[in-house]
Amino acid sequence: GTLVRDAQDRPLMGLLTIRDITVWRRAERARERAERRLQLAIDIAHLGSWEWSMMEGSVYFSPQWKRLLGYGENELPNHLQVWEERLHPADRERALSVLQGYARHPEGTFQSEYRMRHRDGDYRWVTSRAVAEIDDKGKVQCLIGTMIDITRQKLEEQCVREAAQHCPLTGLPNRALIFEYANH
16 A cells, blocks of 8 residues: 655545455465375375486485484485495495486386485385486486385295295295295
């Protein structure tokens, strides 16, 4: 609003502009609800997210990504080296090769399983998935991905494998394991 004055600087009238922002407010509330739902789904799923910008050479790890490895939000810097240093030595070369290969020639969705060192020193199995953002010239701008801890599933798979390949009474290898070795 504004006040209109006469030549002697006395108020004559006030001009007021009113704009209906109901639609804008509804859209803003809907966006906030959607963001809360998304964050809740991420928290429930224990899903960490990451983004690797090829153009800037920068990496972002979400607070949940850091929590999966036992760290607080501000305890790990956002550097690619943080990820590389935590890879299990036996998985390092393969994980790096698969990720770099996808970054050079992205087709579909990237997916890889590997182990990462947790803050407590143990290794956790994780699945990483990503998609590439590609510019109009076909150049990869960034990779946007998620990481989820699958350690429990891997341990359960190992238990099933052990049960299927060993005698429950003696713990010795059974016929299934012997045939598997023979096939190799």
